[in-house]
Amino acid sequence: MTTLFTGHRLGGLTLPNRVVMAPMTRVRAAAGGLATPSMAAYYAQRATAGLIVSEGVQPSLIGQSNPGTPGLYTDAQAESWRPVTAAVHANGGRIFAQLMHGGRVSHPDTTGLRPVGPSAVAAVGEVFTPTGPQPAPLPRALETAEVPEHVRSYAEAARRAVDAGFDGVELHGANGYLISQFLSSNANLRTDRYGGPVSHRIRFAVEAVTATAEAIGADRTGIRLSPGASFWGVEESDVRGLYTALLAELAPLGLAYIHVEATADEETLLALRRAWPGTLVMNPVLPMGPKQAGKDDADHWLAQGADLISFGRAFISNPDLVERLRTGLPLAPVDEATYYQGGDRGYLTYASHQYTT
Secondary structure, rough: OOOOOOEEEEEEEEEEEEEEEEEEOOOEOOOOEEEEEEHHHHHHHOOOEEEEEEEEEOOOOOOOOOOOEEOOOOOOHHHHHHHHHHHHOOOOEEEEEEEEEEEEOHHHHHHHHOOOOOOOOOOOEEEEOOOOOOOOOEEOOOOHHHHHHHHHHHHHHHHHHHHOOEEEEEEEOOOOOOOHHOOOOOOOOOOOOOOOHHHHHHHHHHHEEEEEEEOOOHEEEEEEEEEOOHHOOOOOOOOHHHHHHHHHOOOOOOOOOEEEEEOOOOOHHHHHHHHHHOOOEEEEOOOOOOOOOOOOHHHHHHHOOOOEEEOOHHHHHHHOHHHHHHHHHOOOOOHHHHOOOOOOOOOOOOOOOOOOO
């Protein structure tokens, strides 16, 4: 019987359990998008996860969404990640870098550049900037000839990630960021080969994943998806048709996994499980929704055919989450006020369970 605590083969890795630490933005990077010693400690504390997926890492300056986030587009950034991956590996863990291009979800005050997107359509809501939240600006629509540059940015960042010691990468194709914007039927109003019918709107995602797989190996490459989600105002018509078509194009590549968020109804999610021949990571509750994922949610999705289960918020306040899930220990609550405030409080200050005799 498959449980959270049975092993799983993922590409060239043997995972000791099926618990994945989901990517979570924590805005603790140093100036210049550098990883820090505190980040090394944070991820190393959680290395008992079968797999860690890092916070979103921008593959280019123009791809940066939030201030205080790390990058993988300079030699200095790659070098700064080496102590992080080494610390995780020293504690027996495995870690993928999530490559996140924000597209239109950015601001000139953060990057010094006007954001770009598939079309000149602003995101819905306020974006984070160094001086606080501001309305999302109108992005510049990418010219057709520019699109390959942004495809390549994922592959180039992936090469740096592997050189820095990451075991692989996950492309952030979810939650209203650049790949998700191209998939969208309202953020993508293009009339060229990247817009219009489903076969065109999936093209950017397929090209980005293909380039990355060619750069570092398909067995080191995954993608995260949020079918039907409306983050940052994106809409998707014919969700099942869109994602079934995308998975059909990705399946021959032999990827490490797809990472699916519970943003659609269960019938749709199960249809995607049936459509995907490889490893499926399931994020079992709505990200940032009212419910925090627990063992019952994990067991449900394992029974439905998911291979791995990702946990987000529970990992913030429970560095020993795998042990707590294994033994039925209560989960420590998380202080939401410290999610993005910087510093070590609410980052390195959560303790493992203390057993008493």
